[in-house]
Amino acid sequence: MQRLARLRRSLEELFPERHLYVRAGGEMKAFVLSTKKQMVAAGVVAGAALWLGISTAAMLVGVFSASSADREIARTQAKYERWIADRQARLNSAVAQLNAADGSTEELAVAIEKRHAALALLLTDVKGTPGAAEALTPAISRALAATDANPTRRVEMVRISQEQLLDAADTFAKSRADRLRLAFRLAGLSPSTYMPKGGSLGGPLIESKDPRALAAVLDVDEAFAERIQHAASDMSEARALSEAAQRLPFAKPTANTPKTSGFGVRYDPFTRRPAYHSGLDFAGGTMTPVYSTAPGVVSFTGVRSGYGNTVEVDHGRGFKTRYAHLHSIGVRAGQRVAVGQRLGGMGSTGRSTGTHLHYEVWVNGRAQNPDRFVRAGQYVLQQAG
Incomplete structure (x- = not known):
């Protein structure tokens, strides 16, 4: 009882009874603001302030979440642009080699045949992946359209076409894997949680961690083997994330409903x-x-x-x-x-x-x-x- 009495006195001291006088039309009107009325008004104001704070916080969380996703997309786009520039530099180097080529057509043909076998393994993994056909068709079309009267130059043009096809496959694999990772992050999920345990993704092209060993197995140069391995690894990650995404509730529960x-x-x-x-x-x-x-x-x-x-x-x-x-x-x-x-x-x-x-x-x-x-x-x- 004493606590209640002390609480009541404290409230009365905080909200003492106030008298409000209003003069209008020559008449004086008096209003009494009791402690109870002031407490109710203060409660309403506090509730409104709390609701405004919660709403503002929720809006800021949504804004920051969206801006974070936008920044991630911008970083991904910048990464793709760097990849394209790198691929173009390698292509220019290959063209320069073509112009200065004086090697044996037979040696070039053997090297190209070995690279072709390595590409075939990679494209077997890519085959059937959504969007792969659209991404690789331009490079394949350019390869088929390449013609030259000089046999040495024709063989070298095939090698350049292989470079272009590998570039297209590598870029497609990296792009798909990164975009799937971003989709998982948009859902608030960690992509690594849905990758195979132990980092083992399977596939003959990525079983060996050492590109030199893969180069020896494929009988191609180490740089080409490393690029093949990277593309295969990204494609395997994209496949694992794609399969995981198909099991997660990413679809919409209704169609054409607001x-x-x-x-x-x-x-x-x-x-x-x-x-x-x-x-x-x-x-x-x-x-x-x-x-x-x-x-x-x-x-x-x-x-x-x-x-x-x-x-x-x-x-x-x-x-x-x-x-x-x-x-x-x-x-x-x-x-x-x-x-x-x-x-x-x-x-x-x-x-x-x-x-x-x-x-x-x-x-x-x-x-x-x-x-x-x-x-x-x-x-x-x-x-x-």
Whole structure:
């Protein structure tokens, strides 16, 4: 009781009763600002300041996150420009050698044949990779179009074409691997976590860490063997990350639907107070298809408190996605689903103010921002296209 009394006296000292006099139209009006009224007003001001602070912090986090990704993209682009300049310098050197060539056509032909075998191994790894055909076609077309009346020059032109083809394959491999790494970082994931353990990527071209050993195996010069090895290593990393990306929830759960609410603190539509929102909301009509964002196993179907009709999919490695407020459910628990497979139809069940999908991404028991995964998926699709 004494503590309450002391607290009350402290509040009265902090917010003493005040009298406000207002003169209007020749009349004097008096207003009494009691301690209670002042405390309520101070609480409202403090709440508004807190909400403004939280909103500003969330906005700054989003801005800094976007600027960080932009800087990463700029660094990657600058790296590609340096690679292109380096490749052009090597090509100019090869052309200079061509102009001064006085060696044996037979010796050149043998060297080119050995390089061709090494390139064939590399291009076997590249074959079937999305975007590879488009990246390598210009170099192949230039090689086929090269003609010269002098036999020595024709053979040397083939060697230069091999250099160009290797440059194109190397640049493509580095570009794809780096862009996939950036997509993982956009999702807040560490790319190294999804690489094979022990750094072993497999493939005959990168089993040996020493380029000299690979040069001896392929019977080509060491510089060419080292470039082959680098391209094969980057392609193997890109393949590992691409395969990992296909198992992660990078797809969008609905098609052609606007996002109506984001992840984080927002005004609750029922209480009109700041509240934590653990997912993304997508608006649409009743029974708009809802799709699985990654392959996995349906771990739950049914009604969850507040979520209404819900489907949950376990994607392995600690990843889980949740699809809530559904009008109907088209899968059953234990069923294996593929990416893009229909899980149900959009609805307004549970704690919902209208037809929409509430979508969540969980990693090791913690809710993540699904927007980062959606953005990463869009980036992967752009690069694949």
